[in-house]
Amino acid sequence: MNSNPLVSVIIPVYNGEQYVKPCLDMMMSQSYKNLEIIVVNDGSADNSAVMTEGYQVKLINHEKNRGLSAARNTGIDAANGEFIHFMDVDDEINSDYYKALVEAITETGADVACSEIINVGSPQKSQNFRKQIVYTATEEKLEATYVGKMGFVWRYLFKIDFLKRHSLRFQEGRLMEDLMFSLPAIYFAEKIVVVPEAKYTYCHHENSIMTNKDKVFRKKRHEDRLHARNAMIEFANKYNFQIPGVTTGRLRYIIKKWIA
Structure with a gap:
């Protein structure tokens, strides 16, 4: 494997002009430099696309959201x-x-590398790792990542060939899409590695997908959360395994999440 592999970073943006420059500055300041930054402007009505000017990024525009x-x-x-x-x-x-x-995934030959989570709005939903560990057994992979409850796709680095081999795509038209993507990914991965040196900070902002208080939006969010849960359970039943915190006892995995 290439000792300096290219990492494609996908950054969707919809009416987020205030976040684009800080995000791209953060990308440019990364110690790992072999990055392909792909900004997908999802039909924004603001200056989100304009804010990418001057940065070495691949900009893709959706005509509509x-x-x-x-x-x-x-x-x-x-x-x-x-x-x-x-x-x-x-x-x-x-x-x-x-x-x-990159160092963890290349050294171990894992399909997926998993970072820590710093959850600003809900610190109890953060997750820390004490050391780098490789997991191969289904139950261990699901316990280590707590993917059934914290399926955030942004905490993972994936081998792109692995995603394509298993035809892993995001279900369009639904919220809570991470859960329906991350669970199969962790299940299908032959090896995953957890990486304490990689820290992803999940920030909470008003009117985001998770905080929007519009009545219609809240209704859809609730419906799609149920849809995602049912889809995960159906997947688990198909492959005959339990999902920690979803189809099996929660307390054990909440404790493990904090002491992993």
Whole structure:
């Protein structure tokens, strides 16, 4: 494997002009430099696309807003890297994020590398790792990542060939799309590695997908959360395994999440 592999970073943006420059500055300051930055402007009505000017990025414009899943799928199709990461434009990563993940995934031959989570709005939903560990057994992979409850796709670095081999795509037209993507990915991965040196900060902003208080939007979010849960359970039943915190006892995995 290439000792300096290209990492494709997919950054969807929809009316997020205030976040684009800080996010791209953060990308440019990464200690790992072999990055392909793909910004998917998902039909924004503001200056999101304009804010990418002056940066070495691949800008893809959707003529109309198609949703986060469609934007990520567009990024997958455009990616040229050996690895792929899905970055939310309004979040943060530490400066050695890609360096730590790339080193871990290449050294171990894992299909997926998993970072820590710093959850600003809900610190109890953060997750820390004490040391780098490789997991291969299904139960261990699911316990270590707690993917059934924290399926955030942005915490993972994936081998792009692995995603394509298993035809992993985001379901379009739905919220909570991460859960329906991440669970199969962790299940199908022959090896995953958890990486304490890589830290992803999940920021909370008003009117984001998770905080929007519009009545219609809240109803859809609730419906899609149920849809995602049912889809995960159906997948688990198909492959005959339990999902920690979803189809089996929660307390054990909440404790493990904090002491992993």
